[in-house]
Amino acid sequence: MALVEIPLVSCGQQKINKKIGKKEVERKGVMEIDSKNCEIATFAAGCFWCVEEQFKLLEGVESVTSGYTGGHQKNPSYKEVSTGMTGHAEACNIVYDAERISYKELLGGFFVAHDPTQLNKQGDDIGTQYRSAIFYHDESQKKLAEAIIAELNIEQVYPKNIITEVTTYGEFYKAEDYHQNYFENNPEAAYCQRVIKPKLDKFKKVFKNKVKPKYK
Template sequence: MKLKHIIPYSSRLTFFLLFILSISCAQTKSDKGSNVVDGHKAINQATDTATFAAGCFWCVEEQFKQLDGVVAVVSGYTGGHVRNPTYRQVTTGRTGHAEACNIIYNPAEISYDELLAAFFVAHDPTQLNRQGADVGTQYRSAIFYHNADQKKLADYYIKQLNDEGAYDNSIVTEVNPYGKFYKAEDYHQDYYVNNMNEAYCQMVIKPKLEKFRKVFKGKLKQE
């Protein structure tokens, strides 16, 4: 069973992330339709995609699913050299791939700035090639940008967080162009929802989820 180190949110970090949210463009709500994206209901208008690696994708997926404006979250593998990798292959750390999530979102409801804020809350970006006890390049912190604007924003916020001393150590998050993304096996999708009573979900994912929801209160989907 994987074990995760759940870091506390410093007051400086929380303040900076809330600042990101406060300066983000005003969001305009829109009616949702019934299109389907990778088996999930989507909206009847254009969506954008953000791709983040932040440790185990089981945790990342469930955290981002909470945010209003996020249409779907797809767990998968990216950033490596092996074609059509399996989970077993990726966990060896020899494929070059990271566990990652494609965040499909409605930019009229949530901005890329806000997703970046969520990314920095979802994990510890100062840990090199690991998250807590999960060690290996497959657990690295990375932002895979889809366009020049995403790269510019990612670089900007990393610099600002480092300059503000939001963490005790420097951020080691990689910022790389988006390449081939391989969707993970079906049992990895909606993992927390489908395995909620398992020890890992109760001991690791649930506490991280509660912390995440506390920080982003007011930005969550209505239950």
Template sequence: MRNQLLLFGALLLYSVSSLAAHPFSKDIVYPFNELVKERDTATFASGCFWCVEAKFSQLEGVLKVTSGFTGGHLKNPTYKQVVSGTTGHAEACNIVYDPGVISYDELLEAFFLSHDPTQLNGQGNDIGTQYRSAIFYHNASQKEKAEYYINRLTQQLIYNKPIVTQIKPFTKFYIAEDYHQEYYKNNPNQSYCRYVIQPELERFKEIFKDKLKK
């Protein structure tokens, strides 16, 4: 973990200089207003969306986190259909954030350090393609940054196994049923929340204690 934190610290320092030097495709054009947008959206899948939502909601600059489904073939899926593993969808979160407060690079840091990106089609005891690790990019900049970080983490041998995180274009996001939204906040004593989410959330808050909402 200490090595991961040191590497991510270095990567974030290089978020402008090193990324600029990275051999991006000449066909990629970055908008000049990328850093002055009032808000932007990141879409991540990294296991149960109850846990993802609980973690990213803690970060300063994150305005709203919505739990839902994406990456599959079935239109308007229900939670019951998605957890069957037959829809192709992943449980995911749309994270609306203020780029003037928190950058996409920092969200990527939180993404990789908040789950195991080497576990294929699952997180912990949550097994199935619906729990896969995936980044759904909204623009060329997000795609290139996601690829850059995965390449760097792989080159630095941060993990003992290959990173299996998918990088896919964002298409359609289906919002999950109302009871899934802010699930941990509304159900802190539920057994999954107490024994799975709470320990992970405390670890997340310790790692990102300098970036939490006041």
């Protein structure tokens, strides 16, 4: 059983061999860190302010960067992505230490972080930029994501089938600076209190044994 208390497939995750060097970190739009065990997961699960803060809680997650991926326009701005015309999703690049937390565990977090049965929306956030998506970095991530989705659908964990898009990782554009660590920098903002905080409280309860001490 992975982190999340929902049935997950028993197939073992293969070790992702491609490690992250300095140039690759810069190219992939993630914060540079110094760890030989670090790998990347990329998820879209509604507003990236929520996703970023949820995954920051977990032991083994080294950094989370909010940005845009899955679209066709180069170097899009938040204003442009918000129109839904660029094809991008609000997403987070999650750099994690694979010896402390697995990709399978991160997928468990993904399926708790949002409702994967809603098409192009999460709550009041509506549009293709808020779609549910897993952007895989190699075949191991792809196969595990697809297997877990199939299992969750078979077990009818949700009242409707999961519509999460599973697609290859492409160009990732880091969002504007004011989007990074948004909840941490704006804890009293109305959206943070009304939307993000309840999600964080739920996430902490589910993953209480994996939450970093500073967030408990």
